[in-house]
Amino acid sequence: MNDRIQRTHNLINLFLQVVEGIKRNERKARVYGDSPPLHPSEIHMIMRIGQNPGIHPASLASLAAVTRGAVSQVLAKLEAKELITKTADLSDGGRYQIWLTPAGKSAFEGHERHHAAIDTPLIHRLADMSDSEFQVIEDFFLMLKEMTERHR
Template structure:
C-alpha cells in the first residue's frame, strides 16, 4: 500500500511531466498571417494585453509571475514585431500602457482558434470532476506555486 509521502512524490513527478509538456507547448508556433508567426508564449502575452484594461509591463509581469525585466523584454520584442503598441501612461511617467495593433488583434484571434479546442476539451474533462476535486486541485496548485515563488525569490 502506498503511503501519503509516496502519493505526494508521485504527484510531484506528474506535475514535473505536465510542466515539461507545457514548456514545449509554449514554444509552438501559431500562424497569424502568411509568413507571420508567434510562439504560444508570445501569444499568451498578446492575449493578456488584449483581455486587459490598460495593461502595463508591470501588469504583464504580475500576470505571468515573471520579473519586470523579462516582461519588458517580451513586450519590446512584441512591439518590434508589430503586435503591440507601447505609449506613455497618462497617470505615470514611469509606466507604459500597452495596446494591441491590428496585427496584434490578428494574433489574438489566431491564438483563440489555436487553443479553443484544447480549452474546451480540458473544460469537458474537468466538468466530470466534483466541485470538491476541483477545489483540491486549486489548493494543490496554489501550494506548488508558493513553493516555486520561494525558490524564485532566493
C-alpha cells in the same frame, strides 16, 4: 500497501512527464492567427495587452510579475513584428500606452481559439466530476503550489 506505493510513484512520474511537456511547449514559437511565430513570452504579453487595451508598461510588468526591463525587451520584439503600437498617454506626457495592431488582434484571437480547442475537453471533464472528485484535484494542486512556493 506495496501496490499503493508503486501507484504513487507512477503518479509522481506521470506528473513529472506533464511538467516536462509543459516546459517543452514553453520553448516553442507558434503562429496564432496571421502572426509571425511567437514565443510564449510574446503571446502572453499580447494577451495581457489585448485584455487591457491602452495599458502602461509598468502595469504590464506588475501583471506579468516580471521586471520593467523584461517587459521592454518583449515589447521591442512585438513592435518590430508590428503587433503592437505605442501612443503617448494624454493624461501623463511622460508615459505611453500600448495597443494591439490589427495583426496583434489577430494573434490575440488566434491564441484564444487555440486555448479553446485545447481547454474544452478538460473543462468538460472537470465539469462532469462530482464535487468530491473536484475537491481532491483542487486540493492536490493547492498542495503542489504550496510546495513550489516553499522551495523557491
